[in-house]
Amino acid sequence: MTKQYDVVVIGGGHNGLVCGAYLGRNGRKVLVVEAESHLGGASKTREFSEGFKVSAGAHLLTMLNPEVRKDLRLDEHGLKMAAKDLKTIALAADGNNITIDGDSISGGDISAKDQATMKNFHKTMMRFTKLLASAFRNRPPKLVEGDWHDRINLMKLGLGMRMLGREDMRELMRVGLINVYDVLHERFDSELLKGALSLDGLLGSHMAPRSPNTVLGYLYRRLGDLWGYRGPSLPEGGMGAVGEAIASAAKSMGVDIRTNSAVVSINTDAGRATGVTLASGEVIEARIIISNADPKNTFQKLVGIRNIETDFARRVENIRMKGNVAKFHLALDSLPEFKGVSSSELGQRLVIAPDMDYVERAFNPTKYGELCTTPVMEIVIPSIHDRSLAPDGKHVLSAVVQYAPYTLKAGWENEKEHFKQIVIDLLEQYAPGIQSKVVASELLTPEDIESEFHISGGHWHHGEISFDQILMMRGAYGSTQYGTPVDGLYLCGAGAHPGGNVMGLAGRNAAKEVIKRGAAA
Amino acid sequence: MIADKNRLGFTNTNLSTEPHIEEQVLRTPFHEGVAKACKTNHWFDWKGYTTPHSYTEVEFEYFAIRSSAALFDLTPMTKYRIEGPDATDYLNRLVTRNMSKVAVNRVAYAVWCNDDGQIMDDGTLFHLEENVWRLCSQERCLDWMRWSAMGFDVEITDETADVAALSLQGPTSCSVLRALGCDGVENLKPFGIAYFTFEGTELAVSRTGFTGDLGYELWTTNDKAMPLWSKLLEVGKDYMIHPMGADALDIARIEAGFVQAGVDFMPAEVVIRPGRTRSPFELGLDWLVDLKKPMFNGRKALLKEKAEGSRYRFVKLDIDGNKPASNSFIFNKSGDKVGTVTSAAWCPTAKSNVAFASLEMPWGKDTDQLFAEIYYQRELEWTRVLAPCTVSNKPTYDPARRRITPAGDC
Numbered sequence: 001m002t003k004q005y006d007v008v009v010i011g012g013g014h015n016g017l018v019c020g021a022y023l024g025r026n027g028r029k030v031l032v033v034e035a036e037s038h039l040g041g042a043s044k045t046r047e048f049s050e051g052f053k054v055s056a057g058a059h060l061l062t063m064l065n066p067e068v069r070k071d072l073r074l075d076e077h078g079l080k081m082a083a084k085d086l087k088t089i090a091l092a093a094d095g096n097n098i099t100i101d102g103d104s105i106s107g108g109d110i111s112a113k114d115q116a117t118m119k120n121f122h123k124t125m126m127r128f129t130k131l132l133a134s135a136f137r138n139r140p141p142k143l144v145e146g147d148w149h150d151r152i153n154l155m156k157l158g159l160g161m162r163m164l165g166r167e168d169m170r171e172l173m174r175v176g177l178i179n180v181y182d183v184l185h186e187r188f189d190s191e192l193l194k195g196a197l198s199l200d201g202l203l204g205s206h207m208a209p210r211s212p213n214t215v216l217g218y219l220y221r222r223l224g225d226l227w228g229y230r231g232p233s234l235p236e237g238g239m240g241a242v243g244e245a246i247a248s249a250a251k252s253m254g255v256d257i258r259t260n261s262a263v264v265s266i267n268t269d270a271g272r273a274t275g276v277t278l279a280s281g282e283v284i285e286a287r288i289i290i291s292n293a294d295p296k297n298t299f300q301k302l303v304g305i306r307n308i309e310t311d312f313a314r315r316v317e318n319i320r321m322k323g324n325v326a327k328f329h330l331a332l333d334s335l336p337e338f339k340g341v342s343s344s345e346l347g348q349r350l351v352i353a354p355d356m357d358y359v360e361r362a363f364n365p366t367k368y369g370e371l372c373t374t375p376v377m378e379i380v381i382p383s384i385h386d387r388s389l390a391p392d393g394k395h396v397l398s399a400v401v402q403y404a405p406y407t408l409k410a411g412w413e414n415e416k417e418h419f420k421q422i423v424i425d426l427l428e429q430y431a432p433g434i435q436s437k438v439v440a441s442e443l444l445t446p447e448d449i450e451s452e453f454h455i456s457g458g459h460w461h462h463g464e465i466s467f468d469q470i471l472m473m474r475g476a477y478g479s480t481q482y483g484t485p486v487d488g489l490y491l492c493g494a495g496a497h498p499g500g501n502v503m504g505l506a507g508r509n510a511a512k513e514v515i516k517r518g519a520a521a
Numbered sequence: 522m523i524a525d526k527n528r529l530g531f532t533n534t535n536l537s538t539e540p541h542i543e544e545q546v547l548r549t550p551f552h553e554g555v556a557k558a559c560k561t562n563h564w565f566d567w568k569g570y571t572t573p574h575s576y577t578e579v580e581f582e583y584f585a586i587r588s589s590a591a592l593f594d595l596t597p598m599t600k601y602r603i604e605g606p607d608a609t610d611y612l613n614r615l616v617t618r619n620m621s622k623v624a625v626n627r628v629a630y631a632v633w634c635n636d637d638g639q640i641m642d643d644g645t646l647f648h649l650e651e652n653v654w655r656l657c658s659q660e661r662c663l664d665w666m667r668w669s670a671m672g673f674d675v676e677i678t679d680e681t682a683d684v685a686a687l688s689l690q691g692p693t694s695c696s697v698l699r700a701l702g703c704d705g706v707e708n709l710k711p712f713g714i715a716y717f718t719f720e721g722t723e724l725a726v727s728r729t730g731f732t733g734d735l736g737y738e739l740w741t742t743n744d745k746a747m748p749l750w751s752k753l754l755e756v757g758k759d760y761m762i763h764p765m766g767a768d769a770l771d772i773a774r775i776e777a778g779f780v781q782a783g784v785d786f787m788p789a790e791v792v793i794r795p796g797r798t799r800s801p802f803e804l805g806l807d808w809l810v811d812l813k814k815p816m817f818n819g820r821k822a823l824l825k826e827k828a829e830g831s832r833y834r835f836v837k838l839d840i841d842g843n844k845p846a847s848n849s850f851i852f853n854k855s856g857d858k859v860g861t862v863t864s865a866a867w868c869p870t871a872k873s874n875v876a877f878a879s880l881e882m883p884w885g886k887d888t889d890q891l892f893a894e895i896y897y898q899r900e901l902e903w904t905r906v907l908a909p910c911t912v913s914n915k916p917t918y919d920p921a922r923r924r925i926t927p928a929g930d931c
Contacts, residue, residue: 268815269815270815270816271815271816271820271821271824300672304672305671305672306610306614306672306673306816307816309635309636309816309817309818309819309820309821310614310635310636310665310668310669310818311635311636311637311818312636313668313669313671313672314668314671317668317671478636485636485821
């Protein structure tokens, strides 16, 4: 006899597993179904050339929520860090690099003024981020018809803003909706520093320093700092280890997990979800279906756009979630040398963003579907800290390459090799000789990211993190508070509040909401 | 068409050749005939088209509807062609009624709602062929129609300007059509569509209308518009045909109990204040809502409304006296303001002072003693009366000839 489940979670990405684990802990019978053979979704370690393994999706752990980590006892389930608090080295073409370590900056021709400003800037930003964090711990409040709980949350947000004090509140109101370009320009002198800092506001997005919402992006990124990450961490075994640890935690809480089980549809009957159908044709029934897939996937493909009403269908269609980032992997037969980076510093986070105008110009062509010839990069060589990733003496390099538009006019199939060469040539400028060390390489365009990780548009965050797509507007108005217009169907992925990165709060909050609703869920 | 536009879209030297910019208001393909017949020269802008309030005298035109035949230029009505393998499925998602039950060559009245279950508009759906429909309505809503088409293999085209349409209403309307050469039109059932030939071109005739009387709507191409208009007036002479304007039609539709968008309800898409929209239940259109359909726009909200109750109740009132209760407040016996009138007219054939009112719940439940507060003026002196009114659920005027098939020959 088939086992009966209370809850089916679609997608064994980190949020799906977190959600399943919390529900399992609550005594629900939970099944997580995952299309791929591995768990963790975009937290995935895989081989891309014989003996060379890499975190194929997210490659740094910047903000895994400590409460989730503790609640699910992820450390007991094998989560270990190979490196923590990575510094950021802003690479200069001449090797006169700058190192950013939390609020300390050094190297280059950095001035004492910039150094002092950085301390203050960091403090101010952290105060703003605290506000954000308090809103992220809970389900997003509803503006209209909210219950007392929502009202208190809204009040807390307002009160929190007021408690910042007059000067800080005024500053938050002033900078909140402008862009990181202006905010950094009015404070700092060093172009190289500003270039590197601006990335924190826009990495993974379809935005550049002059885009609105980049200040929000910057504050969002600071959540990691608030949760004890002075810099990014590298999990032992790559990012896949995060997924495995959460999966192990979920299993220990009684959650059943099935891999290689792609869901092809969420079945509904008169507006209520009744179960899922797998690619095999198997139907699994459950009263509650929770989708870790992005909102477009969930509603347009799985529920079916014909089965949702027009207003909501229109909002889902309009969610901005076209990725503009590629992932790049190199297998190297020995450690490369980067100009001005000592071998002891090579394991840090290296960024190529020489100034903010460079970043903005890198973005420009991609707005029109054209290829970027001077990309921005975030580079890490995880094999320095973690020998399990590459054969002895050899290394893997993983890079986020921005910008690479989801819709490229010339077609990625025609331009992929060209773009790969652009990236290698750029690396060669900063790390002369690196090309001769390359054993194998791999470029994942947003199209590849879309198909490998089942993310519509290949957007990391399942939708842009911007003021029109956060809190009660995420994934779309009408799917607020994890519930959706389809009764019994919930969202728990990055496309729901509070959004992307390997954070785990969307999964946790969704589980809490389902538990809170009890029989009414 | 505009070669050199400035930022506001106007050329500096030449006026645009765009008709709506050149003329401000469009003319229907019947305009030549309409303008000639319009002796009152009393026009208004109906959805971008210049349209007469009246031709000679409103009362006279109204009595043409009820006693002989009245001809009305329907062209400004929105006409969308809905075509494709998923056309019927699409309409079932769009409107609250079950369209699978509407056969080819049949017409159905329907309303459509937004996700909140609030009416966007009402209209008639013509099942022209297998997988081909025409929607005829008051509001323009192409944007909504197309958004609703996501996921359906269906094409929606605006044919408002390409289909010339006339309404021919009244007891002699069938005879006029027979005189025109529409042999057998008398056998057309209410809400049926039949095809005839007029001067070598197909003429579609539907037994539909907005008067609650025997009547037809005629659909043809723009080039046949003027010949059709002239021919109808010519052959209709013996049957006392008369063109009618919008004012006469308004009395007839109130008498027949038909609601109108923008008057009796505000299309949800244009409403900006909360609570100003209406659901089908709040307009007394429960019969148009098929909650058994598994999916349609507004279903979830309407189910909730059904369970929790509506905010308003729509009633047809018969008001004492003969002063139309236009824009009146409705009071109950305790003097509470319980609602407002949306449409009102003295209806000559029914000899009844009719008003449509929207009553606020829960007051709307108790309709024992209601009063309409009517203001009227006689030579600058205003009088206020509190006219007692009674709720009537049937149309005030509902002649048997409206339904009888074959249609009467008179």
